[in-house]
Amino acid sequence: MPENHARIAYDDSIMLMGSCFAEHIATRLSEGKFKCATNPFGVLYNPVSIAEALRQLAGGRRYDADAPELLEHDGLWHSLMHHSSFSATTKEECLDRINNRLQESALLLKQAHILFITFGSAYVYRHKATGLIVGNCHKFPEREFVRERLSPEEIVEDYTRLISELHHENPTLHLVFTVSPIRHLRDGLHKNQVSKATLLLAIERIVELHPECCTYFPAYELMMDDLRDYRFYADDMMHPSPLAIEYIWSHFVDIFFSTSAKNVFQAWQEIRKGIDHRPFNPDSEKYKQFLTQLALRIDRFKEKYPTFDVENELALCRTRLNK
Secondary structure, three states, X not given: OOOOOOOEOOOOEEEEEEOHHHHHHHHHHHHOOOEEEEOXXXXXXXXXXXXXXXXXXXXOOOOOOOOOOEEEEOOEXXXXXXXXXXXXXXXXXHHHHHHHHHHHHHHHHHHOOEEEEEEOOOEEEEEOOOOOEOOOOOOOOHHHEEEEEOOHHHHHHHHHHHHHHHHHHOOOOEEEEEEOOOOOHHHOHHHXXXXXXXXXXXXXXXXXXXXXXXXXXXHHHHHHHHOOOHHHEOOOOOOEOHHHHHHHHHHHHHHXXXXXXXXXXXXXXXXXXXXXXXXXXOOOHHHHHHHHHHHHXXXXXXXXXXXXXXXXXXXXXXXXXXX
């Protein structure tokens, strides 16, 4: 990692976009009380869809009833740019779900200090009727799409434009690129490797062209080279196991957290361990004393770091005390 890469402090806003690996990192950041937004379009895998999602956020787009991405299939309305969690039985409900997330995330993107982008696959699906490269096929018939593999040059050209557009709105934004270690075995082992190689070549060139604002985090290499054993994979043999994610997360913390952020994060993690503790006898006097001390620790933490929202954890402590 270059010495001048961006570091995260607790007063920074963070956005994460891309594959489900980005969501693993976002979950840990949220649990650590960092200000972050994750995948306002849902999980996206290919670079073109991620870039288009970011352009729509930066441009303040709102979807309307005539949006070409909105289609009905099997009784549900879907957006070809969005995950199925945004789908609904009516077009109006689908639009509400989409636009509510767009509004929230557009503001954060303009304020964000770091944008983490995780590429999952260089393969894209182009919708024949609209010509759009889609973020999600929603189990529409396969004949309605053309499958293509992006070239490194196409990705570099697209992101060179995107970086300029994002910096027009947020000049201090730093981008961190990652390739997801999750394997796409439906492509076959060889094509999966070709896809990942395409992404790696593209990111290397992007970082070379924009060293002042772009960094690469080697999540893929940590998984492939440090954690070679299959015990570091989940049962599906594609996704990293919790142990592997924790290993990659520890490197993420070491690289990107400022010294003060590490100290605050560690202090909060100690409190979280207490909250997650499940006693053998929850009605014992010893456990009630433990909860009383834990509530005091949370109060002191809030006094020291007043910007932290710890009300849910404090309420949980008090609810357990009053049982």
